[in-house]
Amino acid sequence: xxxxxxxxRTLLRQQRRALSAQAVRKNSQRIAARLCVQVMSHxxxxxxxxxxxxxxxxTEGVWQVACRRGTAVYYPRVTADKQEIEFVRxxxxxxxxxxxxxxxxxxxxxxxxxxxxxxxxxLPGVGFDRAGHRLGRGRGYYDRALRGVLAGxxxxxxxxxxQVVPRLPIDEHDERVDYIVTEKRLIECAGxxxxxxx
Numbered sequence: 001x002x003x004x005x006x007x008x009r010t011l012l013r014q015q016r017r018a019l020s021a022q023a024v025r026k027n028s029q030r031i032a033a034r035l036c037v038q039v040m041s042h043x044x045x046x047x048x049x050x051x052x053x054x055x056x057x058x059t060e061g062v063w064q065v066a067c068r069r070g071t072a073v074y075y076p077r078v079t080a081d082k083q084e085i086e087f088v089r090x091x092x093x094x095x096x097x098x099x100x101x102x103x104x105x106x107x108x109x110x111x112x113x114x115x116x117x118x119x120x121x122x123l124p125g126v127g128f129d130r131a132g133h134r135l136g137r138g139r140g141y142y143d144r145a146l147r148g149v150l151a152g153x154x155x156x157x158x159x160x161x162x163q164v165v166p167r168l169p170i171d172e173h174d175e176r177v178d179y180i181v182t183e184k185r186l187i188e189c190a191g192x193x194x195x196x197x198x
Contacts, residue, residue: 004169005135005138005169006138008126008127008135008165008168008169009126009127009135009137009138012126012127012135012163012165013054013126015162016054016055016056016126016160016163017054017055019055019160024055024057024058024160025058026183027057027160027161027182027183028052028057028058028059028061028183029061030183030184031057031158031181031182031183032058032059032061032062032065034181034183034186035062035122035156035158035181036062036065043118044071044116044118044119044120044154045071045072045116045117045118045119046071046072046073046074046112046115046116046118046119046120046153047062047066047071047072047073047074047119047120047122048073048074048075048076048087048112048115048119048120048121048122048123048150048153049062049063049066049073049074049075049090049122050075050076050122050123050124051075051096051103051104051105052124053101053103053124055160056124056158057124057158057159057160059122059158062122063090067092072089073089073090074087074088074089074090074112075087075088075090075096075104075105075106076088076105076141076142076145077099077100077105077106078099078100078101078103078141080100082100084141084144084145085141085142085145086111086112086149087111087112087145087149087150088105088106088108088109088110088111088112089106089108089110089111089112090106090108091106091108091110094106094107094108095107112149113149114149115149115150115151115152115153117152118154119150119152119153119154120153120154120156121146121150121153121154121155121156122156122158123142123155123156123157123158123177124157124158125157125158125159125163125177126163127159127163127164127165127168128157128159128163128164128165128168128177128180129164129165129166129167129168130164130166130180130187130189131167131176131189132155132157132176132177132178132179132180132189133168133170133174133176134157134168134174134175134176134177135168140173142175143173143174143175146175147175154178154179155175155176155177155178155179156177156178156179156180156181157177157179157180157181158180158181158182159180159181159182160182160183161182161183161184161185163182164180164182164187176189177189
């Protein structure tokens with residue numbers, strides 16, 4: 001199980017690093033457009049974003065839409081002891097600053113304590129499968145957060161389409177997403193595996 005996870009993680013990260021900046025930007029724009037039309041239409045009061053790393057799907061377009069709507073937006077920040085992530089609010093005029101591992105984070109201390117009933121958590125991942133299983137980087141930060149402060153949020157994985165694989169090896173502590181949005185399709189994971197392409 002662990003060996004297969006490591007193999008897949010290495011392979012998928014290599015493929016993602018090989019994407020051109022133009023491909024990442026183009027995919028991200030398509031994903032943001034689909035996300036805003038098909039998912040964010042449920043008027044989330046809180047949106048959990050992330051700062052992309054290693055050619056992950058970019059989220060700045062989603063941030064701008066959420067900001068115009070007056071939605072409260074939070075970004076993950078690794079705690080000083082590097083054991084957990086907390087979620088820090090980004091206000092309209094905030095410029096992101098380097099955080100742990102060099103990943104940009106909001107500068108303030110407005111920490112998320114509890115998600116609203118209509119919270120939307122947009123999650124990065126190394127890989128996903130159509131059942132909603134998510135392969136992260138192996139530290140378990142998001143799995144623990146999804147069982148904790150993010151419990152109850154609608155979970156949406158953002159991915160380049162190649163990152164959706166037929167089946168991922170899973171452990172009992174691995175948390176699932178409700179939807180996956182790629183540049184080619186939206187996959188409903190919690191129900192019947194419905195796909196909307198185009």
